[in-house]
Amino acid sequence: MKGRKHLLGLEELGREQIEQILDAAQSFKEVLERSIPKVPTLRGKTVANLFFEPSTRTRISFELAEKRLSADTVNFTASGSSVSKGESLKDTARNIEAMQVDMIVVRHSASGAPHFLARSLDCSVINAGDGTHEHPTQGLLDVFTVREHKGKIEGLKVVIVGDIAHSRVAASNIWGLTKLGARVVVCGPRTLLPIGIERLGVEATSDLDKALEGADVVNVLRIQLERQKSGLFPSIREYSRCFGLTRERLSAAREDVLVMHPGPINRGVEISQDVADGPFSVILEQVTNGVAVRMAVLYLLSGSEVEPKPE
Amino acid sequence: MTYVEKAQIMDEQAMARAIARISHEIVERNQGTEHLVLVGIRRRGVPLARRIQQKLKQYEGADVPLGVLDITLYRDDLQQIGPAPVVHSSDLPFDITGKIVVLVDDVLYTGRTVRAALDALIDFGRPKAIQLAVLVDRGHRELPIRADFVGKNLPTSEKEVVKVSVTEEDGLDGVSIGEVIQD
Numbered sequence: 001m002k003g004r005k006h007l008l009g010l011e012e013l014g015r016e017q018i019e020q021i022l023d024a025a026q027s028f029k030e031v032l033e034r035s036i037p038k039v040p041t042l043r044g045k046t047v048a049n050l051f052f053e054p055s056t057r058t059r060i061s062f063e064l065a066e067k068r069l070s071a072d073t074v075n076f077t078a079s080g081s082s083v084s085k086g087e088s089l090k091d092t093a094r095n096i097e098a099m100q101v102d103m104i105v106v107r108h109s110a111s112g113a114p115h116f117l118a119r120s121l122d123c124s125v126i127n128a129g130d131g132t133h134e135h136p137t138q139g140l141l142d143v144f145t146v147r148e149h150k151g152k153i154e155g156l157k158v159v160i161v162g163d164i165a166h167s168r169v170a171a172s173n174i175w176g177l178t179k180l181g182a183r184v185v186v187c188g189p190r191t192l193l194p195i196g197i198e199r200l201g202v203e204a205t206s207d208l209d210k211a212l213e214g215a216d217v218v219n220v221l222r223i224q225l226e227r228q229k230s231g232l233f234p235s236i237r238e239y240s241r242c243f244g245l246t247r248e249r250l251s252a253a254r255e256d257v258l259v260m261h262p263g264p265i266n267r268g269v270e271i272s273q274d275v276a277d278g279p280f281s282v283i284l285e286q287v288t289n290g291v292a293v294r295m296a297v298l299y300l301l302s303g304s305e306v307e308p309k310p311e
Numbered sequence: 312m313t314y315v316e317k318a319q320i321m322d323e324q325a326m327a328r329a330i331a332r333i334s335h336e337i338v339e340r341n342q343g344t345e346h347l348v349l350v351g352i353r354r355r356g357v358p359l360a361r362r363i364q365q366k367l368k369q370y371e372g373a374d375v376p377l378g379v380l381d382i383t384l385y386r387d388d389l390q391q392i393g394p395a396p397v398v399h400s401s402d403l404p405f406d407i408t409g410k411i412v413v414l415v416d417d418v419l420y421t422g423r424t425v426r427a428a429l430d431a432l433i434d435f436g437r438p439k440a441i442q443l444a445v446l447v448d449r450g451h452r453e454l455p456i457r458a459d460f461v462g463k464n465l466p467t468s469e470k471e472v473v474k475v476s477v478t479e480e481d482g483l484d485g486v487s488i489g490e491v492i493q494d
Contacts, residue, residue: 001394023397027381030400036434039384069384296398299384303395 001300006118006125009134010175018176022144024296025289032068032292042071042302048101050093051128052078052108057263057287058128058138062105065294074101093117103301106130111168124301132166138262139172141293143180145286146217149258154181159211159253161243162221162270163192163232164204169262170221174200187211188243191232208243215253219260220245220271236269246272250280258282312491314472320465321486326446329462330359333444334366336460341411344373346439348407352416352428353381353399358479359446360415378403380414385427401431408436413460417475419445422456447486449473 001017010018031039047066051059059075066073076096083092093104103124106114111131118125129135147153158177164170164186177184184202186193193204205211212218223239233239250257259271259280267273276283321329341347344367351360357379367375381399389395414428425443432441444460449467467473467488476485 003394020397027398027400030402031384034435038434040430041384041389299398300395303389303393 001303005301006114006127007136007297007301008114008118008125008127010136010139010172010179011134013136013175013179015179018140018143018179021140021293021296021300022147024300025140025144025293026148028068028295028299029289029292031295032288038068038070040070041299042066042069045071045102045302046074046100047071047103047105047298048074048076048096049128050076050096050104050106050108052083052089052106052113053129055107055128057290058107058135061287061290062126062128062137062294065291065298068291069295069298071103071298074099089113089116090120093121097121097123103298126297126301129168131168132171133168134172134175135168135262136172137290137294137297138169139176140297141286141290142169142173142219142260142262143176144293145260145282145289146177146258148285148289149282150216153177156182156216157185157214158182158217158219159185159187159215160219160221161187161208161211161245163224164188164197164221165192165194166224167221169219173219174202178202185211185215189233189239208245209249209252212249212252215257217258217260218245218250218253219262222262222264223266223270225266240269244268244270244272245275247274247278250275260286263287312493314474314489315492316474316487316489317471318489319485319487320447320473321463323484326462326484326486329446330362331366333460333462334363334370337363337413337442337444338367338371340442340459344371344375346409346411347373347413348376348378348405348410349413349415350378350380350403350407350428350432352414352424353379354480355417355475355477356380356415358477359417359444360413361479363413363415363444376405378405378407380428380431382424382427382431385431387423387427401435403435406436407432407438410438412438412441413444414441415444417446417477418473419443419448419456419458419461420451420473422452422454425456426454446475447473 105126105128107128111133113130114125114127160170178201186204197204261283349360351357364377379402381401383398442459445458446462447465448461449465474487
């Protein structure tokens with residue numbers, strides 16, 4: 001991660017940099033398994049978590065990762081702050097930076113919000129999900145979980161099912177997985193598959209049963225009910241019938257298939273109860289790994305500040 | 312930057328003798344090997360600790376547990392050295408609480424690595440005692456730390472570099488002293 005100050009997306013990372021983060025995360029996972037799961041590495045550093053959109057997993061995961069590294073953390077959520085008084089994103093962030101914050105973790109409903117902050121601030125910016133663009137740490141923890149189970153990424157068939165068009169998780173997964181050599185198939189209703197998605201190096205289909213044939217990994221996305229106001233599919237029931245992952249459907253995949261989900265789960269909609277809690281599910285492992293991966297990202301970005309600035 | 316060797320300080324045989332003596336001293340100091348555990352500091356402390364473990368087996372017939380400690384996350388210069396160094400895992404497959412821990416490293420210099428190792432160890436438990444074994448003590452301490460077992464005391468200048476090679480990492484055993492020349 002030499003010279004890198006921000007993590008805005010996996011699109012801009014090379015294979016080597018992604019692997020460096022995954023390797024570091026492996027070591028941080030060992031730290032989390034100790035009886036005192038804390039190291040003094042980021043002592044004296046302050047990290048601000050700016051969440052302009054609701055989040056449980058990601059916010060807690062980042063906060064835990066920061067605390068496990070001994071950083072000081074401040075949390076900011078849009079409700080109950082000056083944002084509700086009409087303060088702009090830039091003003092909010094500059095004010096927080098003026099309090100000597102070293103890193104900012106930002107979640108925002110507008111795609112590109114972290115990039116905008118990275119341009120206008122001096123501190124490091126980590127994207128914790130921006131609009132429909134990317135969610136790089138989720139992509140990294142998904143890739144990490146797959147690599148941990150399969151020992152590699154190269155050559156695996158990974159199926160991503162759901163609302164591909166609106167999913168930042170799908171985007172980050174696609175970048176991460178294809179850069180490491182996986183064969184990625186995206187599957188969903190035609191209305192939720194972006195036109196031209198094949199240009200990212202993936203296959204697209206609306207036939208889930210066909211997509212699942214010989215799959216090593218199935219990553220089920222949440223149907224984002226809050227982004228579904230314009231009738232892109234007829235009903236939840238119909239979606240569930242055509243694209244819900246059930247035990248019967250899963251039998252087409254390899255017998256050591258991994259079932260993943262970024263959470264929160266709509267049980268019985270995109271994934272059936274028995275698959276979500278079944279033997280192939282690594283959904284809770286993803287959550288555990290999330291802390292280790294975020295520690296790795298925080299650690300690797302923290303070392304870049306003394307890089308000489310290009311003249 | 313290139314390393315120019317000025318003199319060889321220890322060859323394979325001298326290194327083996329030093330490790331044998333350190334192993335005897337460890338047994339003597341602790342009146343046996345009871346409650347003893349060895350912890351090598353990554354990287355070159357690990358193969359040295361493994362050799363001490365073999366010697367203890369040979370002399371006392373005892374299987375002394377061996378752990379590996381990575382101190383990267385405990386360094387006090389992380390903010391000064393630029394890009395974050397590669398972190399490796401520690402592996403201490405036993406509880407150190409109540410044990411006598413012998414920390415093993417290749418070179419004792421400023422003492423900062425040992426300081427970091429002490430902090431790291433204490434996060435794993437509360438040992439009865441921690442002792443330090445090093446192959447080479449080259450002086451120039453910046454912290455009040457000393458070794459309990461020393462292979463060789465080597466007076467050096469701060470410009471010089473002490474290079475320890477071990478077969479497991481470098482293909483041969485030996486200690487040399489040299490200088491790094493800026494190209």
